[in-house]
Amino acid sequence: MTALKNVWNFVRDILGFRRNSKYVRKYLNDVNIKSSIYMSFIIFAIEIWMIFRQINKYISPSWDTYESLGFTSRFDLFFSYTSLYFLFIVCSLAMFLFALFYIKHVKNRATFITKLVLGVICVLWIFLLIPEKITGTNINKVTTVLVYVSMPVFGVALIGDTLYQKIKDDNSYILSIVLIVCFSLVCLLFGIKVGYSDFAHIADIANPKFDIKKLKMITCFLTMIVFAACLLIFKPYISVLMLVSIFLLFYYFLDSYDGREFLDGDKINYITFLISLTAITISIYQQRVAEAKKDERLIHDAIYDHLINIHNVNYLSNEIIKTQRTNPNKINSHIYLFTNLANFRTINDQKGFDEGDRVLREIGNRFAISFPNDLVARQSDDHFIIFTKNENLDEKIKTLENTVKRAAGGLFVLLKVGGYIPKPNENPNKAIDKARYACGLIKKTPETNYLEYDDKLDLKFNKRQYIINHLDEAIEKGWIKAFYQPVVWSDNHELCGLEALARWIDPVYGFLSPADFIPVLEETRLIHKLDKAIIECVCNNLKKAIDNDRKVVPVSINFSRLDFELMDVPKTLNEAIAKYNIDMKYLHVEVTESALTNSQDKLNTTITDLKEIGYSIWLDDFGSGYSSLNVLKDFTFDVVKIDMKFLSNFDTNEKTKDIIDCIIQLANRLGMNTLTEGVETKEESEFLTKIGCGRLQGYLFGKPYCLEDLEAKINDGSLKISKKIL
Numbered sequence: 001m002t003a004l005k006n007v008w009n010f011v012r013d014i015l016g017f018r019r020n021s022k023y024v025r026k027y028l029n030d031v032n033i034k035s036s037i038y039m040s041f042i043i044f045a046i047e048i049w050m051i052f053r054q055i056n057k058y059i060s061p062s063w064d065t066y067e068s069l070g071f072t073s074r075f076d077l078f079f080s081y082t083s084l085y086f087l088f089i090v091c092s093l094a095m096f097l098f099a100l101f102y103i104k105h106v107k108n109r110a111t112f113i114t115k116l117v118l119g120v121i122c123v124l125w126i127f128l129l130i131p132e133k134i135t136g137t138n139i140n141k142v143t144t145v146l147v148y149v150s151m152p153v154f155g156v157a158l159i160g161d162t163l164y165q166k167i168k169d170d171n172s173y174i175l176s177i178v179l180i181v182c183f184s185l186v187c188l189l190f191g192i193k194v195g196y197s198d199f200a201h202i203a204d205i206a207n208p209k210f211d212i213k214k215l216k217m218i219t220c221f222l223t224m225i226v227f228a229a230c231l232l233i234f235k236p237y238i239s240v241l242m243l244v245s246i247f248l249l250f251y252y253f254l255d256s257y258d259g260r261e262f263l264d265g266d267k268i269n270y271i272t273f274l275i276s277l278t279a280i281t282i283s284i285y286q287q288r289v290a291e292a293k294k295d296e297r298l299i300h301d302a303i304y305d306h307l308i309n310i311h312n313v314n315y316l317s318n319e320i321i322k323t324q325r326t327n328p329n330k331i332n333s334h335i336y337l338f339t340n341l342a343n344f345r346t347i348n349d350q351k352g353f354d355e356g357d358r359v360l361r362e363i364g365n366r367f368a369i370s371f372p373n374d375l376v377a378r379q380s381d382d383h384f385i386i387f388t389k390n391e392n393l394d395e396k397i398k399t400l401e402n403t404v405k406r407a408a409g410g411l412f413v414l415l416k417v418g419g420y421i422p423k424p425n426e427n428p429n430k431a432i433d434k435a436r437y438a439c440g441l442i443k444k445t446p447e448t449n450y451l452e453y454d455d456k457l458d459l460k461f462n463k464r465q466y467i468i469n470h471l472d473e474a475i476e477k478g479w480i481k482a483f484y485q486p487v488v489w490s491d492n493h494e495l496c497g498l499e500a501l502a503r504w505i506d507p508v509y510g511f512l513s514p515a516d517f518i519p520v521l522e523e524t525r526l527i528h529k530l531d532k533a534i535i536e537c538v539c540n541n542l543k544k545a546i547d548n549d550r551k552v553v554p555v556s557i558n559f560s561r562l563d564f565e566l567m568d569v570p571k572t573l574n575e576a577i578a579k580y581n582i583d584m585k586y587l588h589v590e591v592t593e594s595a596l597t598n599s600q601d602k603l604n605t606t607i608t609d610l611k612e613i614g615y616s617i618w619l620d621d622f623g624s625g626y627s628s629l630n631v632l633k634d635f636t637f638d639v640v641k642i643d644m645k646f647l648s649n650f651d652t653n654e655k656t657k658d659i660i661d662c663i664i665q666l667a668n669r670l671g672m673n674t675l676t677e678g679v680e681t682k683e684e685s686e687f688l689t690k691i692g693c694g695r696l697q698g699y700l701f702g703k704p705y706c707l708e709d710l711e712a713k714i715n716d717g718s719l720k721i722s723k724k725i726l
């Protein structure tokens with residue numbers, strides 16, 4: 001049974017019974033039309049040559065004696081010998097120009113008029129079919145009539161396509177097939193007519209007009225059938241049907257002709273020719289289909305998202321750019337909507353990536369269905385872009401929300417949408433960035449689901465772009481510097497360390513704080529560049545201080561979670577201390593708690609490696625995350641930093657004190673040292689000292705200072721370096 005099925009599948013493939021996609025069909029038609037450019041040109045050239053040949057051979061010698069030869073006029077003489085060739089000239093010229101304009105996509109006034117005129121001439125050709133011309137055997141008569149009838153059909157198709165193109169701005173698929181079929185038919189009928197006359201001619205040896213040289217003209221039929229077979233490659237079964245029926249018909253004509261025997265050897269050659277030609281057309285078809293499918297796949301991959309069967313951003317941008325060029329009014333009141341599924345990560349975390357992908361697919365497909373007349377594309381991850389008319393926005397956002405709700409089934413997914421109304425001709429990628437920016441700003445505000453990009457956001461956005469574009473320059477030109485905030489012992493308030501905090505002193509924007517640039521650099525995954533620069537700056541400062549015989553204290557450097565993905569932290573630190581010849585005890589690694597609770601294997605193993613190498617690891621902002629206690633369980637830190645910011649209402653809420661107390665005791669018990677940062681009042685400082693917090697940091701003891709100010713503070717004694725620094 002399966003063997004039978006396999007055979008059937010094979011036959012289906014070979015004969016082309018499977019339905020081709022629209023793209024493949026158009027590809028096949030286009031290649032046929034392309035072939036017809038060469039074919040029609042050849043026919044055109046041969047026919048010109050034929051006319052000259054006729055003039056030379058028949059018309060000139062009879063020019064003065066035309067009457068004796070039975071012609072009514074010289075024109076009659078001329079036309080009798082050349083009419084068929086003129087028919088071919090007109091038909092092949094029309095085909096050539098049509099195919100050329102089609103392939104080159106030329107459509108202007110001149111091509112319109114040319115095609116129309118040629119079409120009309122082809123239609124009018126029917127009037128040249130005068131009964132006296134229809135002479136010879138029955139087969140001669142039928143083929144002559146059919147040739148003359150094919151011409152007006154060709155003409156009507158040409159006129160039809162010309163008008164269709166004027167209205168629809170494209171060629172008609174069907175009419176282009178009619179044209180090429182008619183053209184091939186004209187050629188083929190001519191082949192049959194000439195080939196057959198030749199066969200019949202030899203039987204007529206007694207005729208005074210008998211010419212032995214004409215005997216090889218059977219080749220004309222064979223040439224023309226090769227020609228038609230190569231022009232009409234649509235489906236193998238069509239080629240097989242066409243070739244077999246024409247060959248059989250011609251075979252019948254020859255075999256049933258009484259005057260001459262159709263020899264066995266000729267029959268065998270004839271059938272072999274048919275089989276070879278059929279095999280060639282099938283092979284050409286298979287090859288073309290394979291090429292078309294490859295092209296189709298490449299085009300599909302270039303414009304569709306790889307996960308969801310909707311367009312990608314490239315396609316969306318290109319379509320918008322095209323419309324901006326061709327019909328800007330169509331999109332002048334449109335808006336870009338950029339969507340983000342705020343808590344989508346939890347679906348992946350809880351249900352696995354397969355389920356996550358399924359939900360994304362469902363959401364993408366439903367978005368596309370909900371906005372059938374708009375451009376919908378997936379940018380990446382859980383981000384979609386919809387380019388739609390700027391009206392009924394509330395309703396549209398509701399639709400998006402409902403779509404997400406339905407697609408996510410019982411899972412809770414929160415939709416955030418950023419909107420941007422573009423300026424005329426604004427680059428789509430820039431516009432999408434702005435919508436995305438607006439969307440990003442409401443990521444963490446549960447009560448807002450839509451934010452539109454406006455002038456206020458524009459200032460912020462430009463600053464952000466500036467930061468991204470100028471990071472390298474800022475590092476290179478030293479606009480980014482480490483500022484140092486003192487860390488003191490709680491018992492004597494003497495300086496025992498410094499925290500390096502990045503500052504960007506910009507020629508355009510002036511002083512930029514980390515709040516301006518750190519989130520941007522993290523989002524764009526550029527943060528490691530900044531941190532490398534800070535390491536370099538700190539080591540350089542330390543080295544200079546040591547070389548100048550100044551007393552130095554350890555500096556703690558802040559690392560972002562992403563640093564552990566984007567760079568080799570131990571290698572960077574090792575290289576820096578080797579380059580500046582600094583002891584590793586002068587550098588502390590500060591990692592925030594939230595970085596560790598998002599547990600990444602890479603980060604965890606790197607922390608362990610760093611500890612093993614000998615670096616001191618400090619846990620920053622303890623208490624700010626959700627699973628602080630777990631972090632303490634999994635790692636042993638040298639110092640745990642507690643930020644007063646996260647323990648609000650120190651003065652008014654007695655519980656705050658209890659909580660800090662407990663944290664300090666807990667850390668001490670686990671063998672870790674403690675530091676409280678953000679200490680602003682004497683009262684806080686005294687309390688922390690009393691409960692056993694070892695180190696303190698905050699405005700009470702000093703702000704983050706630039707190197708010069710820090711050195712001045714140390715020099716004037718307002719900051720006293722402790723003897724016990726490590």
Ligand code: C2E
Nearest residue numbers: 501502513514515534558559560678679680698699700704
């Ligand atoms: P952080 O590591 O927790 O740094 C402490 C922040 O608290 C600093 O803000 C500091 O200026 C501020 N601060 C210090 N004492 C007080 C005080 O008494 N009261 C108040 N209200 N604030 C105080 P800054 O310099 O703006 O840095 C903010 C955050 O940016 C840092 O928090 C750190 O997470 C990050 N950051 C700073 N520099 C770098 C860096 O070079 N690399 C990385 N990856 N992150 C950095």
Ligand code: MG
Nearest residue numbers: 499558590620
């Ligand atoms: Mg810090």
Ligand code: MG
Nearest residue numbers: 620621643677
């Ligand atoms: Mg901190």
